[in-house]
Amino acid sequence: MNKLSSFFYSGWHHIVDITAYDHLLFVMTLCAAFTLTQWKQILVIITAFTIGHSGTLVLSALEIIPANSKLIDMLIPSTIMITAIANIVNYEKHGRFSDATIKYSIALIFGLIHGLAFASNFKFMLFSDRIIMPLLLFNLGIEAGQIFIVLLFMTSLWIYTKIVKGSHFKWNLFVSGAGFGIATTILVSAMTSG
Template sequence: MTDFQLYFELGREHIMDITAYDHILFVIALCTIYQIAEWKKVLVLVTAFTIGHSLTLALVTLDWISVNSAVVEFLIPVTIFITAVGNIRKRNTDFHHKASRTNYFFALFFGLIHGLGFSNYLKALLGNETEILGQLFAFNVGLEAGQILIVSIFMGIAAVLHFFFHIARRDWILAISSAVAGIAVILMIETRFW
């Protein structure tokens, strides 16, 4: 197995790891307000998250910044909660271009926080290697592929429920976002650092 394949698989497994479901929750919260016909918007949104994630992952791995992991572990569910509550507030809104741009900004910004959460683990995996850009690139490509798979499955389920069971978009957003927000509150309580 090449280095690219190894780190690609690590990135894909990182996002799809059910025991580290905070990333899955965040990706679901990001795409809950969109319908399957809006897949291009969702792809840009997920990519914005990956860009943010990649940036802080690289900065910590290259020893350009250091972070308090306890604070980061608390901030990750905060980002999930904010995204879910934002969805609940927007559930009756017509999702126009301005709202999409705001979502892209939040995805990018929150991606920065999520990247910090995994950076120490990846840094330990890389050890003393000096040429790590290829591994970082492969990891983030794997992360993006995993996110796209999760979003595809989630949006496919949403489309089936809308089409066959006529679940209103507003009700779908409220149900999923409320559940995600509730889980995020539990995670915040479990990871509080004070």
């Protein structure tokens, strides 16, 4: 594997790696309020998340913003908790999120925060002063990983709603509630760690 292709792989691995469950949890919680017919909105939201963390990666790689790992470890689970609350509070009767613009904004802004976690890995991999191609490949890897996770997630939703005949409301409530609970555990752990 050459140096440039390793950026794509690292971006992919950063998302699909089970030890990076905070990012997996965020992506799943972010998608929970959307139905199968809203797949275009889901792609837009995932891309908004990628754009958000791309901005942070650039700023961090150029050493414009410092990385505070303790703060990042508290902010990331907070983004999951806020997303879970937004899913439940804004859910309409027909299984749709009431304002997609709010979701896009959440994804973009929270992408900036999640980008801080990506930044330490990305800066470590950089060579010389070339940032454009490594950044593009790293983000394409992240985007491909997110789309893969979303496809698995939406397949599970399809099985639940079409075969099991479960309601989308219950799906959203379960995924958002689980996201909130796990994120709370992560946050408490981050706050109490040395």
